Amino acid sequence: MFSDYWQFLDSSLTSISNGFIDVAYSLLRRPLKDDLLILESILANYNDFIYKFSSKNSAELLAIDRLRPEEKILIIEKAVNKIELKTFDAKTIYEFRYSKSNAIGFENKWQPASHLFTLCKGYKTEDGSINIAGPSINDENSDYKYYYSILPNILFYSFQVVTSIYKEIFEKEYNVPEMVIERIIEGITIINNTIYPEYKPYDEFNKNYIFKCKYCSEEVKYKKNIEKQILTSATFKCSNQHINDFFETD
Numbered sequence: 246m247f248s249d250y251w252q253f254l255d256s257s258l259t260s261i262s263n264g265f266i267d268v269a270y271s272l273l274r275r276p277l278k279d280d281l282l283i284l285e286s287i288l289a290n291y292n293d294f295i296y297k298f299s300s301k302n303s304a305e306l307l308a309i310d311r312l313r314p315e316e317k318i319l320i321i322e323k324a325v326n327k328i329e330l331k332t333f334d335a336k337t338i339y340e341f342r343y344s345k346s347n348a349i350g351f352e353n354k355w356q357p358a359s360h361l362f363t364l365c366k367g368y369k370t371e372d373g374s375i376n377i378a379g380p381s382i383n384d385e386n387s388d389y390k391y392y393y394s395i396l397p398n399i400l401f402y403s404f405q406v407v408t409s410i411y412k413e414i415f416e417k418e419y420n421v422p423e424m425v426i427e428r429i430i431e432g433i434t435i436i437n438n439t440i441y442p443e444y445k446p447y448d449e450f451n452k453n454y455i456f457k458c459k460y461c462s463e464e465v466k467y468k469k470n471i472e473k474q475i476l477t478s479a480t481f482k483c484s485n486q487h488i489n490d491f492f493e494t495d
């Protein structure tokens with residue numbers, strides 16, 4: 246299941262880096278709407294999932310489209326309660342992936358990216374127009390910014406759903422170096438600071454975070470100028486002007 250999720254995700258990430266925004270968005274539909282909900286169902290209630298999966302009418306019982314919104318939210322809520330580092334609450338995670346009436350949802354992008362003509366309320370194709378795949382990206386493109394701000398949050402959440410399944414159901418540790426997790430949280434916090442300044446689940450973590458220069462071991466405290474540098478170049482500098490790669494965690 247995770248392999249299916251990852252194949253779509255990986256192709257989506259490749260597409261966006263090539264500037265194919267609509268293709269990149271289209272490829273997120275299945276992993277975020279279907280695969281992730283199955284993974285969440287497994288984490289939420291493994292026995293219930295196995296029971297449904299072994300039933301004669303398993304397709305009917307597990308088809309995502311057959312679940313009512315409140316049933317989906319309940320599954321997500323149970324999964325959220327089992328992960329260690331919270332991102333968004335269950336309702337917000339639901340809205341990102343399923344809500345057709347919410348401005349922050351992926352449906353805003355999926356509808357025009359998946360259909361040449363849409364009649365759906367809020368995304369209706371203008372008369373005399375057609376939803377052709379968009380032009381190449383630039384920094385000011387809001388679709389591009391949206392992709393790179395929301396997706397890291399969802400990926401971090403998905404990663405925790407999978408590691409929690411490992412831990413809870415298969416009783417196996419999925420060891421990830423602590424520093425990798427710290428940098429992911431730090432990265433997500435920096436993104437959210439610019440996109441959702443009112444939403445700060447890791448604000449304290451952020452304020453107290455210390456970067457260590459790998460060349461001179463100087464401790465660099467998190468500050469606005471460091472945040473800006475990480476956002477624009479994925480690096481941070483110590484006072485001796487050594488440039489450290491933000492993602493290098495060895």
Ligand SMILES: [Zn+2]
Nearest residue numbers: 458461483487
């Ligand atoms: Zn240094």
